[in-house]
Amino acid sequence: MSPTAAPSGQEPMMFSTLLNTWMLAGAPVSFRQEADAYLREYPHTRHVDIYLHDLNGCRRGKRISAESLRALAQGCYFPLSVYAMDTEGRVVESAVARHEPDRLCLPVSGTLRPCASDPEHHAQLLLAMQDPDGAGCALEPRVVLERLLAQFHARGIYPVIAPEVEFYLQAQDGAPPTSRCFDIDMPGRDSALLEAMETEARRQGLPVCGIVAEAEAGQFELNFNHTPRVVEMCDRVLAARRLAHQVAEKQGYFASFMAKPRSELAGSGLHVHISLNDAQGNNLFTGAAGSPNVMMRRSLSGLLALMPASVALVTPGANAFRRLRKSLNEPLFSSWGYNDRSAALRLPCADPTRQRIEYRLASADANPYLVAAAALAGILYGLDHPLTLPEAGASTDLPALPLFWPDALARFQEADWLRQQLGAPFSDAWLACKRQELARFESEVTDAEIRAHHH
Numbered sequence: 333m334s335p336t337a338a339p340s341g342q343e344p345m346m347f348s349t350l351l352n353t354w355m356l357a358g359a360p361v362s363f364r365q366e367a368d369a370y371l372r373e374y375p376h377t378r379h380v381d382i383y384l385h386d387l388n389g390c391r392r393g394k395r396i397s398a399e400s401l402r403a404l405a406q407g408c409y410f411p412l413s414v415y416a417m418d419t420e421g422r423v424v425e426s427a428v429a430r431h432e433p434d435r436l437c438l439p440v441s442g443t444l445r446p447c448a449s450d451p452e453h454h455a456q457l458l459l460a461m462q463d464p465d466g467a468g469c470a471l472e473p474r475v476v477l478e479r480l481l482a483q484f485h486a487r488g489i490y491p492v493i494a495p496e497v498e499f500y501l502q503a504q505d506g507a508p509p510t511s512r513c514f515d516i517d518m519p520g521r522d523s524a525l526l527e528a529m530e531t532e533a534r535r536q537g538l539p540v541c542g543i544v545a546e547a548e549a550g551q552f553e554l555n556f557n558h559t560p561r562v563v564e565m566c567d568r569v570l571a572a573r574r575l576a577h578q579v580a581e582k583q584g585y586f587a588s589f590m591a592k593p594r595s596e597l598a599g600s601g602l603h604v605h606i607s608l609n610d611a612q613g614n615n616l617f618t619g620a621a622g623s624p625n626v627m628m629r630r631s632l633s634g635l636l637a638l639m640p641a642s643v644a645l646v647t648p649g650a651n652a653f654r655r656l657r658k659s660l661n662e663p664l665f666s667s668w669g670y671n672d673r674s675a676a677l678r679l680p681c682a683d684p685t686r687q688r689i690e691y692r693l694a695s696a697d698a699n700p701y702l703v704a705a706a707a708l709a710g711i712l713y714g715l716d717h718p719l720t721l722p723e724a725g726a727s728t729d730l731p732a733l734p735l736f737w738p739d740a741l742a743r744f745q746e747a748d749w750l751r752q753q754l755g756a757p758f759s760d761a762w763l764a765c766k767r768q769e770l771a772r773f774e775s776e777v778t779d780a781e782i783r784a785h786h787h
Contacts, residue, residue: 363405363439370444371398374452381447381456384410384437387473387765388419388648389570389699393459401455409434410461415471416761418769419649427764428471435461435469443567448532448578456574458567470757473701477563480708480753489616490609491708492688494558495569498600498696500550500588501525501580508549525583526552532575538568547598560609562708566700569602591652591695599655599664600696602646602703605680607688608711617687622670624679624687631689632668633721634714635677635707639693640731641747642706644740644766646694650773655695657735665693665733669724676733709753737770 371377380401383393392414396404412435416428423432443458461469468475484491501522526543533540542555554572559565573589580587592599608616608627619625624632647656658664669675678690694703722730734740741763744750751759 361441363441364402366439366441366444367401367405370455371401374446374455376452377401377455378453379455380444381454382408382439382459383456384414384459384461384472385474385570385699385701386414386417387471387699387762388417389473389697389701390417390419390421391570391574392417392421398455401457404439404457407436407438407462408459410437410459411435412461412469412471414461415469416765418765418772420772422768424761424765424768427761435463437461440567442537442564443571445536445571448536448575449582451532451535456571458571470755471761473699473705473758474563474566476754476758477566477701477705477708479755480705480712481562483712484608484708488611490560490611490613491562491711492558492560492607492609492615493562493565493704494605494688495556495565495700496601496603496605497554497569497572497589498546498602499552499554499573499576500548500590500593500597500600501552502550502586502588504584504586525580525585528583529576529579532579533572536571536575538572538575539565540572551598551600558605558607562704563701566704569700589696591647591649591697592654595654601655601692602694602696602698602700604691604694604700604703604707605688606691606707606711607686615685615687617689618685619687621682621684621687627715628679628687628689629721630714630719631711632677632714633719634712634717635689635691635710636667636722636730637717637719638706638710638713638747638750639676640733641743641750642710643693643734644744645702645706645762646698647737647740648695648698648702648766649769650737652695652697653735653737653740656693656733661735663733663735666725667722667730672725675725705754706750709750712753713749737766737773741766741770 377398379395380398381393381395383391386392411432413423413428413432416424418424437459440458440460445456447454447456460474461472463469468478481491529543530540539557540554541557544553544555546553556565576587589600610616617625617628647653656664665676666674668677670679671681672678676693678692680688680690682688691707734743745763
């Protein structure tokens with residue numbers, strides 16, 4: 333009997349369920365086994381998109397035939413310059429060796445999934461690049477996050493995260509959006525689209541626990557379950573963003589994860605709920621509501637101290653800075669607060685054992701690996717440095733957040749401790765790429781400038 337076959341009278345076990353069963357059992361699963369099980373469930377698969385996530389979280393890769401899938405157990409090669417590309421895919425020469433060496437890339441277990449655009453015929457697979465010595469590529473954001481997590485795990489501390497990703501849906505026929513905040517009786521067309529997203533999320537094994545109508549008409553939020561598998565969750569956030577685009581297009585919509593799609597609309601964020609567990613799974617933030625314990629106070633103080641330098645990572649472009657400020661000199665977010673959605677660090681309502689920090693600074697288009705890395709670096713800084721936590725809502729004793737892109741890049745460049753935690757190769761590549769993106773943005777002539785000179 334094949335691994336995906338079921339006893340008579342039972343539903344066959346889905347590939348994603350089977351893989352999770354294997355992983356939870358701790359059984360070693362080779363990529364060939366994973367590929368064989370997938371192709372048994374999806375025997376009509378024709379193509380597989382194999383890709384890496386670059387500095388911005390964009391997919392960079394190629395399409396191969398299904399017949400070539402098993403051979404990926406030996407890996408394949410992509411150029412190191414994948415991690416020296418700006419948002420438009422242009423290689424930044426100063427960010428990588430001129431001869432653009434190839435590097436071995438291997439499949440990431442658990443990321444072989446059907447594509448929402450055509451699940452019966454089209455699959456996708458995430459790869460991870462290796463350095464020549466076999467270690468993870470130091471330029472890869474996924475590896476940057478893995479190395480930060482390893483520092484926590486070495487101390488017997490296990491971060492737990494639950495992301496929330498906001499996005500907008502717009503009908504391709506131009507029809508105005510009709511959903512409203514927390515709307516559960518939305519029109520049939522919108523409801524069908526969201527149900528299709530949930531169906532494809534289940535097919536892909538993505539732990540989306542809800543889709544909520546948000547503040548603006550046409551704005552929604554994908555909610556994910558809490559998990560200590562931080563890197564895997566970031567993989568899934570990026571997979572969910574692609575899923576949303578593909579399902580929306582099939583249903584006659586556009587999905588936008590822009591931080592500020594229109595000036596008059598509320599921005600879209602990537603909010604991450606974070607707590608710390610011990611080896612037994614106990615929440616180290618446990619304490620009375622309204623009175624953060626010592627571990628949480630240290631974490632908050634470190635996050636606040638590193639926040640000005642972290643803005644460049646979690647607010648990755650000019651559009652994202654439009655979300656970050658109310659006006660040209662007024663930030664949208666305050667420091668930290670209880671049940672306060674204007675706070676960059678919000679302590680949500682929760683019972684003592686579920687205390688957590690909601691990191692609200694990041695924009696929806698940010699790279700989730702880097703959002704998690706920035707947050708964990710801030711917590712680590714607070715654990716290792718004696719800092720004073722300001723009163724909730726107070727921001728007078730804190731360095732001001734940079735509200736413009738050039739200022740944020742300058743703050744990041746000056747932040748030696750943060751750059752050391754992220755690794756010098758990654759930090760230098762990030763700065764080089766972002767400076768090229770900034771230079772291109774500043775060189776463009778806008779419609780507003782043209783209109784101003786037509787009078």
